[in-house]
Every structure is written in C-alpha cells, then in structure tokens.
Amino acid sequence: MIWGEEKRICLLYAITPVHVGAGQALKAVDLPIQRERHTAWPMVQASGIKGAIRDWCENTWQKNGFDKDLAHRIFGPQGEDEHFAGAVTVTDARILLFPVRSNVAPFVHVTCPAVLKRFAEELALLGQEGPKEISPPAVEGFIPLKGEFSEEKILLEDMVVKKENNSAQKNVSWFNQNISAAKKIALVSDEVFGYLVRTATEVQAHITIDDATGTAKEGSLRYQEYLPADSLLYFLAFFADERKPNEKSKLFANDVANLVTGAVSTHLQVGGDFTLGKGICRVSWIAPKASSGGAS
Numbered sequence: 001m002i003w004g005e006e007k008r009i010c011l012l013y014a015i016t017p018v019h020v021g022a023g024q025a026l027k028a029v030d031l032p033i034q035r036e037r038h039t040a041w042p043m044v045q046a047s048g049i050k051g052a053i054r055d056w057c058e059n060t061w062q063k064n065g066f067d068k069d070l071a072h073r074i075f076g077p078q079g080e081d082e083h084f085a086g087a088v089t090v091t092d093a094r095i096l097l098f099p100v101r102s103n104v105a106p107f108v109h110v111t112c113p114a115v116l117k118r119f120a121e122e123l124a125l126l127g128q129e130g131p132k133e134i135s136p137p138a139v140e141g142f143i144p145l146k147g148e149f150s151e152e153k154i155l156l157e158d159m160v161v162k163k164e165n166n167s168a169q170k171n172v173s174w175f176n177q178n179i180s181a182a183k184k185i186a187l188v189s190d191e192v193f194g195y196l197v198r199t200a201t202e203v204q205a206h207i208t209i210d211d212a213t214g215t216a217k218e219g220s221l222r223y224q225e226y227l228p229a230d231s232l233l234y235f236l237a238f239f240a241d242e243r244k245p246n247e248k249s250k251l252f253a254n255d256v257a258n259l260v261t262g263a264v265s266t267h268l269q270v271g272g273d274f275t276l277g278k279g280i281c282r283v284s285w286i287a288p289k290a291s292s293g294g295a296s
Contacts, residue, residue: 005253006239007126007288008261012093012268012281013181014233017202017226019278020044020271029203030222036094041115041197042227044093044270049235050075052270052279053090053260060263073244074256084245087256089238093270094118097182097232098197103155107230109182110156111145112136112193122236126288131174137164139189146175147184154186157200161188181282182232202226226278233281261285 022034036043058071076086097109113136120130137143142161153162208220239257242250271279
C-alpha cells in the first residue's frame with residue numbers, strides 16, 4: 001500500500017532553464033544535470049522537489065499569516081530535537097516532453113513510447129486514464145500527437161525524421177486537454193528520444209570576475225548543463241495525516257493536500273542558480289476524479 005490517503009500528479013513546465021546538479025564531472029561539461037541511471041534521461045531527485053515545495057510553502061504561508069509551525073508539522077522536523085515523519089511524500093520528477101529545435105517551428109516537443117507507458121502507469125495510481133498505448137514509430141520516424149505537421153519529413157536538431165500515420169490520433173484529445181502549453185508534440189522512437197535528451201540539453205559557460213583585476217579569475221571557467229526552458233516534467237505527491245505527536249488540532253490528509261497544493265498553485269522554483277532566475281516552473285496539479293479537494 002502506498003503511504004498517503006490523498007494523491008496528485010504535478011506537471012512542471014519549465015519557464016526558465018533548470019539546473020539540478022549531479023555533482024562535478026571530469027568531462028567537457030563540468031556540472032551536469034541529474035539523470036536516471038538506467039536510461040540517462042533527465043530527472044530531478046525527490047529530495048530536490050520536496051525541498052523546493054517546503055521552501056515555497058513556508059514563504060507563502062508566512063505571507064498569508066499562517067502559524068509559523070505549520071511547515072514543521074506538515075513536512076517534518078529539520079533538526080534532531082524531534083522525531084516524527086512528515087505528511088508529504090513526493091517521487092522523483094521525470095521527463096514527459098522535451099523541446100527540440102526544428103525546421104517547422106521554433107521548437108517541437110518530443111516524447112517516446114517508453115515515457116508515455118510509464119506516465120500512463122503512474123496516472124493509473126490516481127485512477128486517471130492517460131495517453132493510449134501507441135505502436136512505436138520506426139527508428140527514424142515520428143507520429144504527430146498534437147499540432148499540425150504538414151511536412152512528410154522534419155528536422156529535429158540535426159536529425160531528419162519521417163512522418164508516420166497510425167492510431168495515435170486517438171491521443172490528440174488527451175494532449176489538447178491536459179498539455180495546453182505544448183503546441184506541437186511528436187512521438188519519436190525510444191532510441192531517438194534517448195539521443196536527443198542526452199545531446200540537446202543547454203550548456204552555459206560561467207566565470208568569476210576578480211575584483212582586483214576586473215578580469216576572469218584563473219581557473220574559474222566552468223561549463224554548466226541545463227534542462228532547456230519549455231521542458232515538461234511530472235512527479236507524484238502523496239499526502240497523509242499529520243504525524244506530529246500531541247498536536248491538539250491534528251491536520252488530516254485532505255487538509256495537508258489542500259494547504260500544499262494551495263500554496264504551490266501557480267509556480268515553483270527548483271534547482272540551483274536561484275538568483276539567476278533559473279528553475280522557474282509553471283505548476284499544474286492533476287487530482288484523482290474522486291478526490292475530495294486540492295488544486296487541479
């Protein structure tokens with residue numbers, strides 16, 4: 001049984017590039033982003049997501065005059081003075097749509113059968129029906145999922161892929177209803193998707209200026225990887241009853257879900273380079289049909 005009586009899926013649409021670092025690497029990119037071990041697809045570990053949500057909630061609740069102890073009660077203690085579990089559980093944020101340069105638009109969102117299969121399985125935990133299972137395109141093919149693709153062949157970065165037509169049209173309404181921010185979505189093969197998310201991320205150079213000389217400090221040049229703006233990630237969130245002992249007015253799972261989704265209702269900032277404006281994401285919650293509350 002999954003812990004948490006209330007559950008949601010949260011969609012994170014990146015408005016600015018996102019850097020959630022995996023540590024320093026001795027490669028061309030000094031500071032790579034986090035990736036899944038088995039697929040090498042970009043992701044954000046659950047600890048980063050939960051920390052960002054807690055920080056956002058604390059600021060919002062403080063501005064709205066809530067009890068200063070509320071974040072402590074809902075997310076659990078940060079020190080070692082008390083020992084009880086928080087009431088919020090989140091999973092790693094996984095990639096759903098990845099933006100790629102194209103000759104038919106400024107960019108096209110791509111996804112693949114393996115991503116949609118995983119996403120549909122996680123939506124099923126909420127009793128929600130996700131995208132239908134689709135026969136995968138050929139390695140160098142694509143299937144339109146949303147938007148007009150009048151060309152028979154299109155460019156994705158430096159790859160040419162050929163349009164295929166099949167039963168994917170039955171998914172058009174799902175994407176139109178749930179992913180309004182994406183205008184053109186193409187289903188590509190798992191192989192092409194893996195290649196694009198490994199090679200088409202954004203890399204920026206950073207330096208530190210020496211105050212004395214006004215020039216770059218020696219050895220300060222570093223190359224940092226970002227998940228591009230317009231990427232779409234998602235994560236699962238579970239909300240349980242408050243577990244702080246001896247609390248007179250106990251919060252129940254529905255209260256916790258409403259407080260958290262109410263505070264994180266429009267945007268969330270995740271990852272590093274906070275003051276450079278990185279990691280700002282637009283938030284959309286998907287609740288089970290039978291849910292008793294929460295944002296949607």
